[in-house]
Amino acid sequence: MSMAPDGLRLPDHRGPDDLGRIESVPLSEWGLPRSTWEILDRAAALWPERTAVGVLPSMDDIDAPVTLTYARLRDDVVRLADTLARLGVGRGSAVSIVSPNTAGVVCATLAAQSVGVSAPVNPALSTERLGALVAAAGSRVLITAGPELDAGVWQAVTEFAPGSGIEDVLVLRPDNAVGSPPALSALAGVRVAYLSEAVRDSPGAATTSGPPQPEDPAAYFHTGGTTGTPKIAVHTHANEVAMAWSLAAHPASGSEGTMFAALPLFHVNALLVTCLAPILTGRMVLWGPPDGYRDPGLYPAFWRLVARYRITTMSAVPTVYDALARVPVNADISTLRSPVVGAAPLPDAVRREFAARTGVDLVEGYGMTEATCASAVTLPGHARPGTVGQRLPYQRIKAVDTHPATGAWSDLPPGEPGLLVISGPTVFAGYLRDGRPDADGVVRDGWLDTGDRGSVDEDGFVTLVGRAKDLIIRGGHNIAPAVIEEALLSHPAVTGAAAVGKPDRHAGEVPVAYVTLRGGADGSTGEELRQWAAQHVPEPAAAPKEVIVIDGLPTTEVGKVFKPALRADAARRAVAAELSALGGRARLAAPGAADNEISIGVVAPRAEIDHVCERLDGYTVHWHLVREEEPEVPEGETEKEST
Template sequence: MTGASLWPRYAEPADLAAIEAVPLAERNLPESTYTLLGRAAARWPDRPATTVLPAAARWREPVRRTFAELLADVHRYANLLRELGIRRGDAVALMAPNCADLVPATLAAQLAGISVPLNGALSRDHLAELLRLSGARVLITAGPELAPEIWDTAKGFAPQLDALLVLRPTGAAGEPAVLPAIDSVRVGYLADLAADHDASDFDGEPPAASDLAALFHTGGTTGAPKLAAHTHANEVADAWMIAANSLLDVGSVIFAALPLFHVNALVVTMLAPLFKGQHAVWAGPLGYREPALYGQFWKIVAEHRIAAMSAVPTVYSVLAQCPVDADISSLRHAMVGASPLPAAVREGFQARTGVTLVEGYGLTEATCASARSFPDDPRPGTVGQRLPYQRMKVVHPDTGDELPRGETGVLAISGPTVFPGYVVGRDGDGYVLDGLGKLRGGWLDTGDLARLDADGFVSLAGRVKDLIIRGGHNIDPAMIEDTLLDHPEVTAAGAVGRPDEHSGEVPVAYVTLTPGATATEADLLAWAAGRVPERAAAPKAVTVLDALPVTDVGKPYKLALRADAARRAIAEALAPFDGVTVDGVIEDGTVVAIVTLASEVDETKVTSTLSRYTVPLRLTYEGHP
């Protein structure tokens, strides 16, 4: 496969047809993520592959690996895993914040077996369920120096494990902390245990394209956790689609700061750079969540000549407020996704930096990325054009019939990046996978409301499950959010349904404002009432927050808003009663209103009032659990 065939021109929307004129099978993509790494190490052995910062305050003390060094460490770690009994169908769980050794550890897990990256901030019950589903007997985890809370959690899972392999902080010096001895569990530092293993080759059979590479959890903060399976072919194909971007050439430097338990970090900033020998500069263990990073950010861009970065809108909102105190002329590709991009953030970032934000769209069940935008051909209101070889259609939410271009329905995707299913069990042949209603005839139901234009550009219109149903009438929350985002002082907006005794639920909104904003909640309510496209969608209340709730990877967390809306609605209904307190909590992905009564409150009257609401309720009493 020639370089010209592997890398077609891909700089503008019109290039898509020419790219797809060559079948993907003829592009001779690497067989696996291991083959992809080996290809990079063979072509650019001495070029830097990863540079990892210990922390924002120590950004001038990074740990660097060349491509050859990265491959050598992957071999060592994979051969250690093989010694511990890991074979092709076995899971290796990884639970740690980003650090220098987590990158090779992740690739080694995919080489020896199947990687299962875990978010250590999830509840213990969720983590226990994910470990049970995966069947992992080896856990690579943060040690007491790197993340004490994660280490404490990891030790609690020791009885169900064969080995705990421990990671130290990036650039750690001196003697490490002494690790406890745990009966029947091999406990030790990963780098030390792997030091004497073969660095030149892998002792086992390398993975094939159809083999599972990873199991990524999804739904961990919004409902029962699920493990979505990715094959090596899924990950390699999606990484190639991202790397094919003609705006980033061989040797470009990519900034990485999202956690490696998220698909964006794995595919966009770890695998895609391997295709063109690009250098990935990784932030410290807190990534974009480290406040000190923002004060040093432009200096880091200048020092490493960062060409591209990927983040969520909240990150760019903060960066738009940071004075540019260094030469950032190298930065030309700033990608944004995971949640809607407010116009104020787009304009503020571009005014500050001169760099156009490039929107994208993707989901774990389609590996990672499925659409991208083009800085020289902006399409406001869209999240980009479908990526090569991925197919998209919009279907009716009830019938499943395909809708004409321009009409809004449920977005469906097919192609080489669509996952094979969720893990629902194991049998003698390995994991049992099931689409659980997401896969229908090879098409993935994304659950996103969207419309497509003639060029394959996607405009999102919210989540099907986020629809506000007012008296049987479906209201798209994006309609309200877009109206509020048009206000010059609004930087983010989220609309949800609030329980209502007459209509079931009514729309309410939450917003954040620019620093020094003067708009009041009453002003914003009047703004929305006068501009929202349909009368029924006019919000009944607008609440200003310091920040909208998000997940650990920056996606909007609307369940938290719905819980607050439920709390406010029930509290308002029970205001006539003294001695009543209300809380809104999330249990298994459902909002529940917890009503606590003092002993003198008439329970019958309270129950009668609450019967007018459909939100799940639970009564408790002062002094009782």
Template sequence: MTTSSAPALWPDYATPDSLAAIEEVPLTARKLPTSTYAVLDRAAGLWPDQPAVTFLPRAEDWEEGHTRTFAELRTEVHRLVHLFRSHGIGRRESVGLLSPNTALLPTALLAAQTAAIAAPVNPHLPADHITRLLGLGRARILVAAGPELDPGTWRTALAVAAELKPIALYALRPTGATGTGPALENLGGTTVDYLDAAMATSPDERPRVEPNAHDLAALFHTGGTTGAPKLAAHTHGNEVVDAWSIAANSLLDERSVIFAGLPLFHVNALVVTLLAPLLRGQHVVWAGPLGYREPALYSHIWRIVERYRISAMSAVPTVYSVLAQVPVDADISSLRFAVVGASALPPTVRTAFTQHTGVEICEGYGLTEATCATARSFTGGHHRPGSVGQRMPYQQVKTALVDSKNNWLDLPPGTPGVLLIKGPTVFAGYVTGHGTDGLHLDSQETVRDGWLNTGDLARVDRDGFIHLIGRAKDLIIRGGHNIDPATIEDALLQHPHVTGASAVGRPDPHAGEVPIAYVTLSPDAPEALNRSGHLIEHARAHLQESAAVPKDVIVLDSLPVTAVGKPTKVPLRIRTVRQTVLDELAAAGLPSDPTDVDCRFDDARLTVTLPRPAAADAADRITAALGRYTFAWSFTEA
């Protein structure tokens, strides 16, 4: 292969002004690889002997990384593709992946996308949730962390395999493991073996049939910020175009080294720190299996940057909040910038990290249903405060008003509304089932005429920068007045001892909802802050409208996150409604057990059930009390 196509493939993309010139060239003229396998094949042809991935066994062993070249990575993928296909698996089925990051996991993921469909799932979800997701995705082979790497995940994998009865269950070993692993359990009808041992005798010829751009590549479960996670299907074309949008960054080239610490069941890890570097020929250094959750990593992080000459890293806001406090004890001059995603970056974290390290943070915005990234910000004075970045090439964005009849009405440019996205990264749909014809997909009304409803409230300025306002489903509606919880959270976060804030609506019989907030505090916070009055007054002093002042501020040890680490308000809403019901029962003089009040949240609908009391007058009093609220509730019959 040659690099003669490089000028068309890699445009100048250093500033917001680059976008118009990039889009003058049709996407088809970029000659992108047709699949994620083609991305790997191209990299192995262009840079066969250059390092592709280095895996650290753990933070303490940061000098003992295990490295494979692009050619070696391709050879491993070839062996695994043949192994998977030897079991008769095809493009209408999936390979379930349950593991923290380890050296063979990227190989398994790429091979699964080549031979069938990859289905990475958070291994720490409950076993029944994993079984539901992988059963829905028609997983016929499971690849999971073995007993040495993660004993808990291996037990989960065995439980899932007992239910799904896959063709094979393969165990992954820790990075750098030597010798023979411990004996594995026998599952009748299912092949059980170590993946490295099974692939050793598999042929390394290239696949006879390669996927195309329209084939499904992966199934990623959504963050579940407003209910149970869904299984979103990505095509090879979705992933390649999104990875190209990220790799087309003029600040980095083939000599750049990327640091990765997010789990590979997260689309950010796949697209930003695996596929995009493969497209550009960049070396990726992966943290140990715990990634950024390994406390010891922060003691060594700056020496890792110096040792491997890290150019960029990708993480979530909480990581940068911690790094802003870690003394810089090494030469980190190679670090050009840091990338942040998954949730909004507080301005205080951005400022603290940059002042501490001299490194700018590039914020991004995206969602699983749009593959990964839809917007990016810039360094070198091009950051636009208040925005999450400019839309990426070939992705269109606009805002709409979603009326009471669920009509989507276009709004003028710059007008706040629900953010819509259209383009080559919009997903193929949610998996709703499967049959002999393959997986059944349905966008479930999130896509109309190619436009994806993100559920985020935003405005888009004339240069294509997206300014998020909040989640449409997170709005607190007080007496018909919409209150953005972000304004309350921003006000509370201005307090020097508040480290996290999440505002929700508490049911109110008169106003429908009133705002309350949950916060976390720094370890040195004065005891007085555990009483809500002080923080309520602090919020009042920083809010523009009195209706937004929270009625209560509750201190928690931590704020809830989803299975993929995104902040979620669902547990807080449930907690708030349950407490409202218990307060009403107490006011009516009725005994109550918190465990009897069952609150469930499904998308925008929260329902409450509680046992019907034996006495008719008690049931009448409950009906009278709860009938004043707008949430749905009912009695369960004995």
């Protein structure tokens, strides 16, 4: 057990048997800070001259990061917090942040939480979606990338900010910006200023609103992909402090050396794993360039970064490690001990190739935004094949069976798969509804419905089966995509796999799979892989009807496989096959802007409409006929919808 001068204690957490000993001490007796602001304030008092943050403005010069000591980071946060307070931000007020990663975004996130609520938004979303999320958070102050940092984001802000309820826009420049900034567009009804100018007159004194309390909201994180309006999850300060503490204590995180960060700060992993947790132990975090792992220049230089900054820990998604496994090691990377992987299933091929390339095993974990970040992490040296690690201290995880008629839960014995539910101090306050957190429908008696299927053994090690919503239902028979994906990933040529349901007239849906292959595996075909999967899945019903080889699986901004796009593609393939079988002129319309939604346009001559309707009305997809441009077709007569 280690103890800081102020009384905060971090437990010895080295092996599976330590969990019971740790939890024999009430969480309240470990001396946790009361808020994320207190985490930073404490670090600045203990280690004022240590480097807290290093940020690479670009990959052009890896030896010239912008750096902040803990004392400087605290001072910058206080000055910005004071500025936000003068703009009317108070406890419970959201500050939306729309920007790629910079040192300014780190400061803005911590400052917003110290006086109000940080509400980061994925800057890659459409203008309409950005505006909707900012409005849903109720933000009156927006911190955003300016034209030098991200011209596309700035253009979007100029379009949605007027009339959105935003009163003040504070604009970020690149961390290495020099000279006078460009003039900013005037926005009707909105005050606009560069953030650096807005904080210039701040006295740097603590705000008068008082420090945040554990139950106060700290952050709004939007969840989900890029279709529909994402939900906004509310984290309290108690949620984030408990999460940061358990991560800092976990042996995968370690307490020494430099941590590398490059996931976007609108994602919980970036904030909790690579920001708040290392602040608790006074570590330096080296942040990659603004585009993070999406910057192609990062990969050729990555091993030199590890050697230059003696990186010991990092956090990324499987697609990142797949890319790194292809980069020859050209530097001394002996400091790298704990590369943590999560957010998506880890293909065995990626695990094997990364270890072969680096000599370092990946550390797998499992978590979700609604449980603040991580709920299970592999213990280095104690990995259990097939699991995503052991539950973290004070988080309870169990599998339950759901009664088909009543929806009631009943606990399942260890090792038996079912719906995974989580309780403990990191379960979120709820989704933001009408300005308040509401957990109704997602948390029952303190237990969070994860929507994931899996099992938990007697020692708290978690095995995932798949997302409940991703189940493929073939003639009423539930098939977990994971069993198909695991079968395909066992093929030596496959580097990525995703199974989805393809609409079927008779079975409702049948399984199909999309795969990516390693370079040079040109001899592997979809048919060969389909046969391989049929021989390796646990039951005939899970054998995919088709395996489609593609260049890359669609992913979200943080690297999760984006299955809605694959389900939409599978549906279009099913409809296209039906139209082809008709032998006429009916065809698919070109996909629209929302081509990841299962809403399919069909172009058909008037004479074939009845046949098309007869064939497609048997599918559980949304489709519509689009008028063929023929003079003899009256206005509106070929329009039909079927669900």
